[in-house]
Amino acid sequence: MKMKELEDRTGVSRETIRVYLRFGIIPDPVRTRRNSFEYGDEHVRAVLAVRELQRESRLTLSQIAEVVRGRTTRHRIEAGAFQRLEELVATGVGLDNSLIAISTLMEENPYALYDALAFESVGAVEVIQDHHEPMLSLTDARLIMIWGQMRRAGFVESADFPPEIVRFYVEAAEYVASNEVAKFLERTETGILEEATAAMLDVALPRMLDFLGLLRLKFFLRNIRTGSRNAMVLPELIQSHASDRPSIEGVDEDLIRGAVAHPGMGED
Numbered sequence: 001m002k003m004k005e006l007e008d009r010t011g012v013s014r015e016t017i018r019v020y021l022r023f024g025i026i027p028d029p030v031r032t033r034r035n036s037f038e039y040g041d042e043h044v045r046a047v048l049a050v051r052e053l054q055r056e057s058r059l060t061l062s063q064i065a066e067v068v069r070g071r072t073t074r075h076r077i078e079a080g081a082f083q084r085l086e087e088l089v090a091t092g093v094g095l096d097n098s099l100i101a102i103s104t105l106m107e108e109n110p111y112a113l114y115d116a117l118a119f120e121s122v123g124a125v126e127v128i129q130d131h132h133e134p135m136l137s138l139t140d141a142r143l144i145m146i147w148g149q150m151r152r153a154g155f156v157e158s159a160d161f162p163p164e165i166v167r168f169y170v171e172a173a174e175y176v177a178s179n180e181v182a183k184f185l186e187r188t189e190t191g192i193l194e195e196a197t198a199a200m201l202d203v204a205l206p207r208m209l210d211f212l213g214l215l216r217l218k219f220f221l222r223n224i225r226t227g228s229r230n231a232m233v234l235p236e237l238i239q240s241h242a243s244d245r246p247s248i249e250g251v252d253e254d255l256i257r258g259a260v261a262h263p264g265m266g267e268d
Helices: 003-010 014-023 041-056 061-068 081-090 112-121 138-152 163-188 194-226 236-243
Strands: 030-033 036-038 128-130 133-136
Touching: 003 014, 003 041, 014 041, 014 061, 041 061, 061 081, 112 133, 112 138, 112 163, 133 138, 163 194
Parallel strands: none
Antiparallel strands: 030 036, 128 133
16 A cells, blocks of 8 residues: 555554654555555554554653663553554564563563563463573563562562462463453354454453453452452362463573572562
8 A cells, every 4th residue: 555545544644654664663664666665554553553552651652662672661651552562563663672681671670580480480471582581572571560569569578479479360361361252252253344343352452451450459449348368269270270380490590590599589
């Protein structure tokens, strides 16, 4: 497609699209002749993702560029924004640099490596060996940064809050996500066009994330008020699946050596 069609499909002007190109946050078009360029569906997805990141997450173009190139940013990024950022990476933007080195997270979370390995042991993140150092996806890096904030608030090993404690969050998230997918597919496999289905998900994913967060807060406060200590158990399938995950003790010792000095780490 030409620039005019890209403008029509995204509702974004060519001047703005050219700014996105200068920042390197959408893929370069294919040059067909000296002054002629072709754009594809990946450009539509990328332009729409950038626009939503600006509108809903209030990210600047510079901040978007930093994240998709594998750099960290001090700007607080909401969970819903990572869907858009991952979409940008999927279109080819910053693809060679789309992973974030764990070492770059240590300024904000000095225990980032240990936490990443602990989270991997319970299935929360995937540590990827790339360029001779451990790396994380954008979303997984954000999870490690969040746990760093938890550490600073006092959720540390000496208070009996090791990073592996997030296991029950992983189990709950898997349970909710698997049921969401099953119910959504049951209701959309027939009679709904693919484009309409994608539009539904575009609206539903960030909204239901907020919905789930509000429900969790509601029930958390209720249980705090009543002093309830009765933990609900997820279905046996989820429990058995979680028990099959490797423990952190099985991780390559070369990666973890030096990351943990003693079990009470993380205290100020």
